[in-house]
Amino acid sequence: MVTTSRQAAVTRAQGWALALSSLASFMVVLDLLVVATALNTIHRDLGASMGQLEWTVNAYTLAFAVLLMTAAAVGDRFGRRRVFAIGLGVFAAGSAACALAPGASALIAARTVQG
Structure with missing residues (x-):
């Protein structure tokens, strides 16, 4: 039993x-x-150039890919649940920063944090 x-x-x-x-x-x-x-809409409202639009997409992908293995190692050392919760918090903060970004450069920086 x-x-x-x-x-x-x-x-x-x-x-x-x-x-x-x-x-x-x-x-x-x-x-x-x-x-x-x-x-x-990002191009129209924030006046982003084509290069900035590319970085808007690539900043997130690059940060995500670079930090994926590092985050796994940190999770093994400090606890997967804790690191997962911190990661969700950082993602949520990055999402809020993206929503409040006044320009393309701030959006790219926020997308990097989000990744």
């Missing part, structure tokens, strides 16, 4: 881990999709 209870707890924990990982992956894809859709 103890084994069944332990298996159920492990299965539940695995389910939560899968759900949170899926949610984080969805946030990344949704963010890229939203920015790709808004490029014309």
Whole structure:
């Protein structure tokens, strides 16, 4: 009976881990999709050049790719749950900074933080 209870707890924990990982992956894809859709508006409202539009997309992708393995190592050292929560907080702060960006340069900096 103890084994069944332990298996159920492990299965539940695995389910939560899968759900949170899926949610984080969805946030990344949704963010890229939203920015790709808004490029014309960014160009028009913020007066961004083509180079700035490219950096708006690439700053996030570059920061995400460069820090992915580093974040995994930091998660192993300090706890995956803690690092995941901090990462979500930094992503949310970066998203707020993106929404409040007064110009293209500030948007690019905020997208880098978001990545």
